[in-house]
Amino acid sequence: MNGWCGKILKIDLSSGRTEAKRPEREIYARWIGGRGLAGYYLRDKVTRSWDHPEMPLLFFTGPLVGTTSPTSGRMTVMSRSPLTGTAGDASVGGSLGTALKKAGWDGLIITGRAKTLCGIEIADDQVTLVDAAALAGTGTSGAYARLKKKGAVALAGPAAGVGVRFADIVVDGHYAAGRAGLGLHFAARNLKYLTVRGSGKIRIAYPEALKKANEDVRRLMAASPVLLGELGIGQYGTAALYDLLDARRMMPTDNFRRTRFDAARRMNAHAFRQRYAPRRTGCRGCSILCKKIAADGRSLPEFETLSHFSALVGNTNLETVMEANRLCNDLGMDTISAAATLACHGEIRGRPLEPSEILSLLMDIGTGRGIGQALGQGAAAYARACGRPETAMTVKNLELPGYDPRGAYGMALAYATSTRGGCHLRAYPISHEILRKPVATDRFTFSGKARIIKGAEDLFAVVDSLTACKFVFFAASLEEYARIYTAVTGVESSADDLLTAGERIDYSERIMNDNNGFRGTDDDLPARFFELPGTGDGHLEIPPLDRAEFLKARAAYRRIRGLNEEGRPTREKAAEMAIDWDGSSEG
Amino acid sequence: MERLIRKYVDKLIRSGLAEAGAPLMGARDAELIWNREDKNRAILQEIFTGLHISTLLFALPAEPYRTLVDFLARTSPGTIHPQDTETRTFLHDLPVVTSLAPAEIIRALKNRKCAIVPGRGIITYGTVSPEQAFVTFSSACFACFVKFFADYLRDVRNGSANPEQKAVFQQVVDYLGSPARLDFSLTHGPFRDEATVLTAMEEAGKATVDCRLVDSYFGNISCLFKDILYISQTGSSLDELRGCIDPVPMDGSSCVGITASSELSAHRAIVTAGTHRTVLHGHPKFSVILSLACNEKNCALRGQCHLRCPRRRQAAGVPIVPGEVGTGPYGLCHTVPPALAEHRGAIVYGHGVFTVGKTDFNDAFASLLDIENACRKEYFASL
Ligand code: SF4
Numbered sequence: 001m002n003g004w005c006g007k008i009l010k011i012d013l014s015s016g017r018t019e020a021k022r023p024e025r026e027i028y029a030r031w032i033g034g035r036g037l038a039g040y041y042l043r044d045k046v047t048r049s050w051d052h053p054e055m056p057l058l059f060f061t062g063p064l065v066g067t068t069s070p071t072s073g074r075m076t077v078m079s080r081s082p083l084t085g086t087a088g089d090a091s092v093g094g095s096l097g098t099a100l101k102k103a104g105w106d107g108l109i110i111t112g113r114a115k116t117l118c119g120i121e122i123a124d125d126q127v128t129l130v131d132a133a134a135l136a137g138t139g140t141s142g143a144y145a146r147l148k149k150k151g152a153v154a155l156a157g158p159a160a161g162v163g164v165r166f167a168d169i170v171v172d173g174h175y176a177a178g179r180a181g182l183g184l185h186f187a188a189r190n191l192k193y194l195t196v197r198g199s200g201k202i203r204i205a206y207p208e209a210l211k212k213a214n215e216d217v218r219r220l221m222a223a224s225p226v227l228l229g230e231l232g233i234g235q236y237g238t239a240a241l242y243d244l245l246d247a248r249r250m251m252p253t254d255n256f257r258r259t260r261f262d263a264a265r266r267m268n269a270h271a272f273r274q275r276y277a278p279r280r281t282g283c284r285g286c287s288i289l290c291k292k293i294a295a296d297g298r299s300l301p302e303f304e305t306l307s308h309f310s311a312l313v314g315n316t317n318l319e320t321v322m323e324a325n326r327l328c329n330d331l332g333m334d335t336i337s338a339a340a341t342l343a344c345h346g347e348i349r350g351r352p353l354e355p356s357e358i359l360s361l362l363m364d365i366g367t368g369r370g371i372g373q374a375l376g377q378g379a380a381a382y383a384r385a386c387g388r389p390e391t392a393m394t395v396k397n398l399e400l401p402g403y404d405p406r407g408a409y410g411m412a413l414a415y416a417t418s419t420r421g422g423c424h425l426r427a428y429p430i431s432h433e434i435l436r437k438p439v440a441t442d443r444f445t446f447s448g449k450a451r452i453i454k455g456a457e458d459l460f461a462v463v464d465s466l467t468a469c470k471f472v473f474f475a476a477s478l479e480e481y482a483r484i485y486t487a488v489t490g491v492e493s494s495a496d497d498l499l500t501a502g503e504r505i506d507y508s509e510r511i512m513n514d515n516n517g518f519r520g521t522d523d524d525l526p527a528r529f530f531e532l533p534g535t536g537d538g539h540l541e542i543p544p545l546d547r548a549e550f551l552k553a554r555a556a557y558r559r560i561r562g563l564n565e566e567g568r569p570t571r572e573k574a575a576e577m578a579i580d581w582d583g584s585s586e587g
Numbered sequence: 588m589e590r591l592i593r594k595y596v597d598k599l600i601r602s603g604l605a606e607a608g609a610p611l612m613g614a615r616d617a618e619l620i621w622n623r624e625d626k627n628r629a630i631l632q633e634i635f636t637g638l639h640i641s642t643l644l645f646a647l648p649a650e651p652y653r654t655l656v657d658f659l660a661r662t663s664p665g666t667i668h669p670q671d672t673e674t675r676t677f678l679h680d681l682p683v684v685t686s687l688a689p690a691e692i693i694r695a696l697k698n699r700k701c702a703i704v705p706g707r708g709i710i711t712y713g714t715v716s717p718e719q720a721f722v723t724f725s726s727a728c729f730a731c732f733v734k735f736f737a738d739y740l741r742d743v744r745n746g747s748a749n750p751e752q753k754a755v756f757q758q759v760v761d762y763l764g765s766p767a768r769l770d771f772s773l774t775h776g777p778f779r780d781e782a783t784v785l786t787a788m789e790e791a792g793k794a795t796v797d798c799r800l801v802d803s804y805f806g807n808i809s810c811l812f813k814d815i816l817y818i819s820q821t822g823s824s825l826d827e828l829r830g831c832i833d834p835v836p837m838d839g840s841s842c843v844g845i846t847a848s849s850e851l852s853a854h855r856a857i858v859t860a861g862t863h864r865t866v867l868h869g870h871p872k873f874s875v876i877l878s879l880a881c882n883e884k885n886c887a888l889r890g891q892c893h894l895r896c897p898r899r900r901q902a903a904g905v906p907i908v909p910g911e912v913g914t915g916p917y918g919l920c921h922t923v924p925p926a927l928a929e930h931r932g933a934i935v936y937g938h939g940v941f942t943v944g945k946t947d948f949n950d951a952f953a954s955l956l957d958i959e960n961a962c963r964k965e966y967f968a969s970l
Contacts, residue, residue, distance in 0.1 A: 219676050222915030225821050225849045229914060231835070231842040243843040270840050432715050436822045436846055439718045440831075448588055448616045451641045452715050458639065479679075479699065494697035499639040556617035 002205040003063030003489035004028050008041075009105045011120060011127060013189050014053060014112030018127045021109075029491060030578065032498075033062030033106060035089050036465035036505040038078035039512070041109055046087055046512040050080040051188040053112050059154070059194070060107035061097045062467035066202040066285075068210065069484045070217045070476075071469035073098050073284030077154075080516075081180035083165040083337070083378050084397040084421045087512040088180025091425075091464050093283030093291075094172035099152035102198025114190040121150055122196045132192035137161060139330035143193060144173040151197030156186030157332020162368030163187070164376035166337035166399075170329060174291060174299050175283065178334035179398065180420060205490030213483035217476045218287070224475035226435050227288050233471065234280070237292040238303040239269035241430075245307065248434060248443075249535055249542050250407030252400070253311040254352075255343040256393045256526075259404045259534030259542055261311035267318060272300050275318055288471060294322070301325045301335070304424070307402030308339030313346060313353050320355035324362060331366025337378055338362060340399030344379040345371075347391045395422030396522050405525060406534040406542050408433040410441065410449040413553050416523045417453060417561075419509040427456035428470060437474050446549050450556035458502035465505060466498075504577045507562070510569045511581055520567020523554060588614045588717075592622050595644075595721040603649055603799070604728055609708075610646040614717050630687055634710075637693040642713035644720035651762035652728040655735045658755045660705040667703065669730035670737070671875055672893060672938040673805060676912060681727055701727050729802035732872055735759070736966070737879040743970050744882070766960040767798040769952065776864070776946030784812045785832055791867065791948035792825035800869035800955055801825055806939070807848035808948075809866045811858040814838065818847045818854055825869075849913045852920035853941070857927050863943035867951040870939035871959035873966050877902040878936045880969075893917075893936045903961035905932040905940075912938070932958045 008021040023037075031040040038058040048055045057079045064072040075097030081088025100108065103124045110120070119132040135143050140157040147153045153172055160167035160183040167183030168176045177183075186192065204210055221227050228234045233241075245251050246264035253261045261267070272278075273292075278300050282289035292300035301309065301321050305328075309321045328335045342361055346353045353361070364372025374382055379399050383392035393400045398421025405412035410429030418426035429452065433443040441448070459478060463470055466485060478495035486493050530550070534542030558565065562573035571583035592612050599605040613621045613631055621628060631643050648656055659667045660683045667681040674680070682695040683703045692710060695702035700723045701711040709727050713719030739756050742748035748756075773794065774787040792808050795801050806825050809818035816835045823831035835844030835851065837859075844851060854866045881892065881900065888895060893909055894917040900907040906926045910919025919935050926933035931954040932942040940958050944951035 216679060218915070219911060222918060223676055223849050223912035225847055225851060225913075226845055229845065229847070229849060230852050230855070231839075231845045231847070236842055240842040240845050243841045244845055247843050265841070268840075269842050434846070436820060438714070439716050439722070439822055440820075441716055448591075448614075448641065448716065451616050455639055455641070455714055482698070496638055496693075496697040503639075559617050 001025075002203045003067070004033065005101060005104050005106045007105055008107045008109060009122070009127065010109045010111070012112040013110065013114040013118065013129070013191065016129055028063075030501065030504065032462065032465040032501055033065070034060050034076040034465040034467035035078065035091070035461060036501065037107060038076050038089065039087065039505060039508050041107075042078055042080070042087060043508060043512055046080055047515050048080070050082045050085070050185070055080055055111070057110040057182070057185040057189065058107060059096070059100065059110075061101045062465050063489050064466045064468060064484060065097045066101035067204060067488050068214055069285070069468065069488065070214060070221065071283070071286045071288065071472045072467065073286055074467045074469055075100065076464055076467065077169060077177040077182050079182060079185050081182070081420065082184045083181035085516055086396055086420050086518065087509045088182060088420055089464070090168070090177035090179055090182055091467065091470075092169070092171050092175050092177035093286075093469070094152065094175035095284040096152040096154055096171045096196060097467065098284040099196040099198045101202060102200045103196055104198065104200050110189060110191070112189065117190050117192050119193040119195065120191065122194070123151070124197070124199055135192045140170040140332050141173060141330050144170070147193055147195055148173070150195035152195065154194040155332070156183040156192065157330060157366070159331040159333040159366040159376070160184050160187040162366070162376065164333050164365060165378045165381070166334040167332050168334045170332055174293065174329070176329065176334065179336070179423065181334070183332050204488055206487045210484060210487035213480060213487050217472065217480045217484070220475040220480065221288065221472065224437075226437065226474045227471060233290045234288045236269040236273060237290050237300055239272060239301060239306050241303045242268045242306055244434065245303075245403065248407055249537065249540060250404045250434070251307060251311045252393075252402055252404045253535070254314055255312060255347045255391065256400070256404065256528055257347075257532065259407060260537075263316040264311065267306070267310045267316065267321070271318060276300060276322070283469065286469060288469070290471065298322055298326045299329060304401040305335040305339070308336055308343070309358070312339055312343045312402070313358060315353070315355055315358060317355045320358055323359055327359060327362045327366065331362070333366055336401045337399040338365065340393060341375050341379040341382055344383050344391045344393065345375060348383065348386050348388050390527060393526050393528070395525060396518065398422040403430055404534060405529055406545055408443040409446045409545070409553075410443070410453055412525060412529065412545055412550060413446065413449050413557060414453050414456070416525055416554060417457070417557055419506065419513060425470060426460060427453045428460065429453065429456065431474060435474060438477065446553035450553050451560050454557060454560045455499070457506050458499050460502070461505040462498045462502035465501070504579060507569060507574065507577050508579055510563070511574065511579065514569050515584070520558070520563070523567055525550070588616055588620060591717045592620070595717045596622050598721060599646065599724065602725065604652065604725055605646040606649045609649070610644060612642065612644045612717060612720065614642040616641070627687065630689055633689040634692055634696070637689065638696055638712065640712040640714050642717040642720045643710065644712070644717070644724055645708055645710045646724065647708040648728050651759035652731060654755055654759050656703060656709065656728070656731045657705055658751070659731050659735060660703045667731065667734065669734040670879060670937055671730055671733045672912060672935070673726055673870070674730040675893070675937070678723065678726055678730065681730065703727070725802050729870070729872070733875050733879070736872070736876045740876070740880050740966065740970065766963055767800065767956060769794055769798060769956060773948045773952060775949065778810070778812055778947070781812065784810050784817050787948060788817060788819070788832055789828045791952055792819065792828045794952060795867065795869050795955070796824070796826035798956065800871045800959060802870050806869045807850050807854070808868065809854040809858070811837070811864045816855055816858060818844065818851055820846045821848050850920070852914050852918070853923050856920060856924035857941075857943060860924065860928055862945070863927070864946055865944035865948050865951045866941060867944070867948060867955055868939060868941045869955055871955065871962070873963040874902065874934050874940045874959050875937060877962045877966055878907045878934045878938070896936060902934055902965060903958045905930045905934060905958055907934045907936055909936045910938070934958070
């Protein structure tokens with residue numbers, strides 16, 4: 001096979017048995033890889049509880065991973081989310097995807113539960129289960145330092161061990177597979193780590209065509225201010241967005257009660273760069289290099305982390321943000337969910353958090369101490385337990401990130417419709433509503449947004465499946481990536497064909513969620529956004545979202561997506577998408 | 588949606604890209620709406636259902652584009668390969684289809700942003716906004732114009748221009764009209780406050796579009812005022828700059844200008860030298876055409892001219908330099924600033940012209956206009 005390896009590794013931790021699966025070409029053609037293929041292997045298991053031994057934990061690469069195509073070093077981790085109960089996936093960078101592919105595997109399916117804490121070590125087609133008792137309770141940085149000689153490393157931290165619902169998986173010490181609580185799956189399987197080393201090469205169908213298509217993408221990347229401009233994410237990391245989001249009055253502040261942070265100018269990417277003099281690095285196969293590492297080895301915060309550990313919790317101390325980021329990383333927990341849960345806690349107790357409290361509460365969460373136990377269940381569960389559900393700024397239990405939906409109506413709709421809950425990355429309308437790519441759209445209208453969001457969800461479902469980085473789509477489009485896909489795999493395909501695959505991948509996730517009892521009413525935003533205005537400035541007012549307009553846009557979205565009026569998948573649409581589904585949970 | 592359809596249909600006509608009544612544009616959110624009745628609507632409707640798009644635009648271009656596009660489509664069966672930077676970077680090439688058959692058009696549009704139907708027009712689409720369809724239509728017209736005139740000059744010089752080419756040339760020259768001019772002066776500097784800076788930029792941007800010195804929404808403009816570089820945003824239309832100008836602190840203390848034009852680095856380097864406060868960049872056609880006209884025989888770098896042409900070339904008394912859009916290793920941010928230290932303007936190979944001004948946009952604008960008009964004269968003189 002070209003592009004794909006043609007093999008998937010199945011590991012049962014209960015028996016220690018491994019098996020190489022060889023999917024038919026047809027499966028690859030329809031589900032591509034990454035999120036698509038992982039979703040294919042999750043769907044018939046997804047109604048089990050997330051910690052059932054048969055619930056698979058999936059690591060999947062895509063056909064572009066390990067090739068010279070730009071930003072092709074990412075991969076998908078997927079299972080049922082312990083935090084949201086939805087199909088839960090994370091796209092993660094670092095070198096794990098490339099290593100797995102070079103080891104000859106398109107993906108990894110892990111099931112079962114080891115009797116004692118173990119590690120999985122893969123070197124090409126050798127798979128070894130290793131006792132990991134010595135690493136019990138170890139932070140991800142310490143464990144990574146001890147394992148990095150073994151190749152690419154994926155780890156869970158102490159937070160997973162104490163049942164934090166937003167525990168993540170940390171790859172190569174700096175890259176988090178976050179949001180869906182997938183780190184908890186490591187604990188459920190008695191798995192501490194996974195290392196992979198690969199020495200093979202990926203076969204390319206048309207090397208010359210790939211070279212030409214790569215050139216087209218590189219030229220577009222160079223022309224993109226957001227990617228490679230002097231103020232772009234290549235220079236400053238995603239924290240480069242901080243000033244702009246504040247200027248547009250979209251910075252979630254004070255647990256989304258305001259949308260502008262007075263101290264933003266002192267807490268921006270420039271301030272971090274001045275103080276921590278970071279170096280540039282990034283995922284394997286990427287020339288954007290958005291990751292920033294300080295001289296002392298700590299990661300600089302991404303935009304969402306910076307936004308939430310400053311504006312959302314009212315913190316004006318740079319070092320606290322750095323430490324909060326480091327602690328989350330070391331304990332193995334999602335920064336967005338951790339900060340948002342703290343902001344919810346701050347609102348409930350009626351007084352903002354001091355910097356030292358932020359850090360000590362993070363320690364409490366990550367080690368399961370005191371109130372940390374309750375906070376570790378996530379904002380929605382915590383707020384419910386406190387009798388204040390309205391203070392949880394979540395959609396489908398997933399804490400919202402650093403883009404206030406009152407300042408970008410496409411973002412509002414995208415949060416509501418995302419299959420994994422309140423996620424900014426499913427449709428990323430910030431691209432056109434704020435960053436003007438591919439063209440600017442009016443951020444204060446729902447007009448046209450239903451189709452745009454549906455199209456972008458399909459696009460990113462493909463991007464997560466190929467696998468490439470979403471950021472490159474600030475510059476390039478599927479038109480260029482379709483050529484890359486064809487050059488790598490030899491499968492004749494157009495941008496539009498890939499979008500059809502993306503539509504199928506998204507719809508399949510909707511079926512999984514429907515099977516797990518999610519209904520159209522779950523596609524909604526917290527009431528606060530329809531009741532409270534954002535922070536205007538005299539020239540620009542940020543009114544609350546108009547509920548009727550929102551519902552109209554959501555209804556339009558359902559028609560365009562092929563859902564019924566209640567927002568549920570239908571058997572007819574599934575058949576049209578060639579998704580094998582008996583409609584058992586059909587509305 | 589209706590408002591956007593109307594806006595871009597009007598803009599096509601105002602920009603001289605299509606005649607009134609020619610553009611047929613449909614856009615859909617949940618429902619599909621059209622700007623007017625047309626016998627081709629059923630065909631377009633079918634195309635809509637075969638693609639993941641939100642807008643379709645179909646129009647016969649106005650002259651001289653109509654003749655040029657048709658000629659190129661006839662003589663480049665399958666695909667037209669223009670060499671200007673915009674096409675190279677954003678459109679890559681222009682597919683030609685043989686008829687209005689939906690299946691054929693769908694096939695072409697699945698792979699590229701537009702398709703040319705000889706004798707019938709250009710069809711383009713948008714996935715996010717009708718603006719994309721407008722921009723692609725405009726870029727396709729620009730690319731065909733530049734390609735035809737650049738090819739013609741090359742072929743006349745080689746002695747290989749054929750009678751059909753000559754006839755088309757004669758025909759389109761008649762449509763060119765007289766060289767552009769500006770009959771009023773722009774706001775005079777030095778500017779006193781931010782509001783005046785913004786107004787002056789809007790005015791100069793609009794004049795650049797009115798004189799057709801930029802195509803579609805490309806081109807950019809900046810002005811240094813009190814350690815802040817005010818610069819047009821990426822993808823902004825120079826005739827609609829209200830709310831689309833970013834204030835970028837020169838000391839780099841804020842990334843708020845992340846949405847600034849992709850040429851921010853070049854603009855910043857130009858004003859940092861201290862002699863100029865305003866920068867104007869457009870894509871006037873004859874400047875671009877002349878930049879592509881190189882007489883060098885057997886150059887080892889042929890094909891990479893836009894990246895690293897080493898020769899000292901000039902047109903209209905200003906240097907022609909290589910350089911790609913943005914900040915890459917071959918970015919024009921490395922080539923344009925040094926060229927502007929000694930000249931009032933610089934032409935970037937296949938791309939456009941940068942000019943500078945001391946305190947306001949009068950000198951920058953006059954230079955842009957002069958350079959284009961001089962290039963036009965030089966073009967016809969060298970045939
Ligand atoms: S842009 Fe950043 S996240 Fe994306 S592939 Fe490159 S380094 Fe990784």
